[in-house]
Amino acid sequence: MNFFNRAFLNIKGKMGRTILLTLVLSAILLFVLAGIIIQNAATSAVNSAKKSSGATVTLSANRDNAFKKMRQQKSKSKTPTLNLASVNIKTAEKIGKSKYVKNYNITSSTTANAKSFDAIETSSNNQMSNPMGGKSGSSSSSQGDLSISGVSSTDQVSSFTSDTSKITSGRGIKASDAGTKNVVIEKDLAKQNSISVGDTVTIKSTSKKVYKLKVVGIYKTSSTTSQSSGMMGQSDPANTIYSSYTLANSLKGTSATAESVAYTINNPAKASTFIKDAKKSINTSKLALSKDDSTYQALLTPLNNVKSFARKIVLLVSVAGTIILTLIVILMIRERRYEIGVLLSLGEKRWKVIAQFFVEMAMIMVVSIAIAGFGGKFVGDAVGKQLVSQETSTTSVATSNNSNGQGQMNNGGQPGGNNQQSPGGSNSSSPQSTSSTQQLKNLSTNISVVSLIQLAAFGLGIILLAIMIGSIGILRLQPKKILIS
Template identity: 60%
Template sequence: MNFIKRAFLNIKEKKGRSILLLLVMSAILLFVLSGIIIQNAAKSAIATAKESSNATVTLTANREQAFKNIRKSKSKSTTLSLPSVSIATAKKIAKSSYVKSYNVTNSTTVNAKSFTAIKTSSSSQSGPSMGGNNKSQSSSGDITLSGVSSTSTVLSSSSAKLVSGRGLTVSDANTNNVVIEKELAKDNSLKVGSTIKVKDTDDKVRTLKVVGIYKASSTASSGGMGQSDPGNTIYTSAQYVNKVKGTTGKAESVTFIMNNPAKASAFIKQAKKLISTSKFSLTTDDSTYQSLLTPLNNVKSFANKIVWLVTIAGTIILALIVILMIRERRYEIGVLLSMGEKRWKVISQFFTEMFVVLIFSTIIAVIGGGFVGNYMSKELVSQSSSTTTSTMTVSSGQSQGGAPTQGGMPNGGGATQQGQNTGSQQSSLSNLEVSVDLMSILELFGFGLVIILIAILAGTVNVLRLEPKKILIL
């Protein structure tokens, strides 16, 4: 009688023991599989976050260095002169393999001619004005022309969304096409296809064609000038803004969107070779990616711990059961060895018995793993999300102050960014796809094989090292 046949007969005869092993093994594999599929889901979500988080690196004039130069200069003049970014240089930098796309930004102010700008008032304006403010206000227009390469990035966030018509693309570079805000369009009875007129600082009247309408969700700052209201921002091409300003091939800033947020540092190192770091600076904004990465890494780490803790605990439990099982079968082992059966065949018999149990346990684990994994992932996501949100709230509360944030955005902009990050985080976590695939099953089966192999070796080593006679008299 070969060891395989003996193994099947033993499983059939010892139904109670076989069912016990099946239940224990199924429970172990169920939790191992849950950990594996949650871990895989977290890895997949991290990969998706890398592609969708749009981490950016922005090339702008080095303001810090410019201020240092003023302080070092013996001249009494305090005028801050900032160099413009060359679009030609930006195109060279954008050829990097790290860059997915880039957006040129340029802006200027103009005055509304054929329509009325949105007026913003605030009680803070009723006080006495600072010297020179009235002149500055009158010289700057009530409309902001924001020049971009494409509106795909600026009009796809929670702060602004396209609601009618189309956005601007690179094909609009040498046109007078614009995208205006919904409230501005409503107040002036404008629609897609309408034409509007503005007057630049040289009193030259320019005609613009409305090709799209967007809705801004942010509110106006309490500063007071007309162009500070987001409704007074009109998007056009960066080249058209250059035309209004009387410049060529220049930009205020260029934003590079990364293929992989983790490679931002490598990109900056590469880009610095093409610019003068004393005149220009490169700043990274991967806050959305980091806000997604933290909870996902927490989920991934916890799932990894589940897999290893359950595997180790399961191996120990199964080893104890096998030891007890073999102790009951010492006589059988002694007789088989006395009859000349090889020791490896005896071990193979036990392995075959456990292997059959493993197959059925894997089937049970696969059936129930999806449900258990989905429940566990929701609990983990809930805990990780609430912890990260609390941390972000505390950090935001500590960092808030009266000064404007980088880029001149008021404090509300930081709150908006935090809201975007939190919203993106919750969206990514809620979309954590937990599913059982072939690779997960194969990985589970591999863990199962390792568990039963270690358990059998641990259970048989003390008995099989003895001679048959000693085994029989134990």
């Protein structure tokens, strides 16, 4: 292994050239590392986006068909009525057993009137949120002053997952609350009526039936709009009471059905496959499955752009680096042709001469990797932030467009009625997209051991290629020709 010793002596003996090569190689590796860490960060962000941004598929009435039928009735001069089909719980549960489903939330909403306590009245809100001009908060017979959101579990409701609402005492609604009269009420409502966890309150359904409810939890919401905004009465978000969907059904006078079921898909990319499978279990003329993976898609595009840009950086820097390094190595080898000639005249094998050059460059590379390791973090951060800020603004525009579109759909779809989507469904895009945008902004450009190993492999590849190309001209010659020329 004499060539190791020669390489070391050369590195030590020609310090000026060594420093110059170290700087050149550091610059090349710095940009390669920046590219690698951005690429890795984008890849892991895509993977985490798959997990966290999620996708929901909502099973609910086929509104298009229902409206079509209503229009047909109108043309036949019948009194038009909009009949929206309900989801059978057993069918929903069967679909929920799919391997693509992480969890699901059965939702059924209705309104009721407060009996043993007073609902919160907001005068300015009343006027704004009551397009019909009626007095909100009044105990109207058809619409109650409380919004009852029947769910399987409050943990799966988007306002809770996005921290817009938080349980402050007691607990949330759980699947085990099905069939009970347990409820979770808002903190302001509880405070106004001096209600605490464990208390019993009474409400009156729109069909005048009185229900005794047990308060199992109190939540605080920072939302300024009601889940059922646009409806008479329960416009203040504090008037939303969460219960099991079974209680909401009882209040409505139905059973074993739900308005909608929101399935959270464990891999957003599989949402379409899930819909295809689920359609086999439902009557598609009455029920429809709608996919909401807009957050995932909105996040995926910029991340893929960042990833693709980083890949291009790596590719460009590698090609440019190999060219620069090859030229330097060619010049270096030409300058050292006598040395090569003497080595060959001493009977040194050609591969060992190449190995000496390789070891020299590899030794320089070790120092360069360390320098690139320090600098790469800053370059990666700077380039990553720039890329992300560009992509985030694009995403925000795209997401806000999506949200507006959905909002219009929801508001226009069922005026004054219960939201078609669950409380976790209708407003799902906003909180999720906020967290996803946050996730994009927090693109982690940390240098890992894997990144450094990738960089070393890359560096060795570039060096090997440069030395092979640079050595061809000299090493194919006979030593005499090298020494004489």
